[in-house]
Amino acid sequence: VKIRGFRIELGEIEAALAGFDMVGQVAVIAREDRPGDRRLTAYLVAAPGAALDVRHLRAGLAETLPDYMVPTAFVQIDALPLTPNGKLDRKALPAPDPAAAAAEVSYVAPRSDAEVLVAEVWCEVLGVGRVGVHDNFFEIGGNSLLAMKVSARLREALALDVPVRTMFVHPRLEQLADAVEALLVADLEEVSDDETRDQ
Structure with a gap:
């Protein structure tokens, strides 16, 4: 196939x-x-x-x-x-039950703003009701095509480029949220450096 x-x-x-x-x-x-x-x-x-x-x-x-x-x-x-x-x-x-895959790990609700945002995007893209911080994107129905959609949605929401490969390196929700926060911090520092140089 x-x-x-x-x-x-x-x-x-x-x-x-x-x-x-x-x-x-x-x-x-x-x-x-x-x-x-x-x-x-x-x-x-x-x-x-x-x-x-x-x-x-x-x-x-x-x-x-x-x-x-x-x-x-x-x-x-x-x-x-x-x-x-x-x-x-x-x-x-x-047909497989997406809820069964999600049940493989104990549910822990998103805690930070970044985790909440990533969870909302995952739910929308995967068509599921909820995801927890320990869920693995590819174990609950995600694939490379859907990872591209997640990357695009995060780019829209944050005006920040979140490379698709980040999803493969950090497939768990809490990992991806941490990576997104790190990218945001790096982006802010870059903007701050640019403003300092312009002064």
Whole structure:
């Protein structure tokens, strides 16, 4: 499949996930629940007696696969749905629940002005009701295309250039808010230096 310009071999992702002891069965598909927004979704059946740890799986994949091959969503199901022919019934796979990804971390409300602003922008871009300071943009539905939208919205709100790469370096809300505050301080200092030189 092709997602955001990258050719992706789904079997490679499935093989990587199948290598974890906690995973019994796995299927990875590209879903397009919103027009023009294709996302990788992994469907997992836990190995007998094992409990799935999505954070561990996501971190493990990030060590061996490029970021664009790490699924956006991980959905735990009791069994993979099959067609009468015994093949995977892709149409029977449930849509991922964004709230489930957000629930992977305990919710802490935004505290500073910068965190509140970033949270508002994330909610708008991701189409979710709330985000907490420990949420990771890419773990709750974000991707590189949406990261560009966040960057544009922050630029509009602050009249400040927040590079898209900042989102990848600081994917957690509190990290990004700190980075935005640092950029604001640097921008103010630059303006102040310019005014001092002009005097």
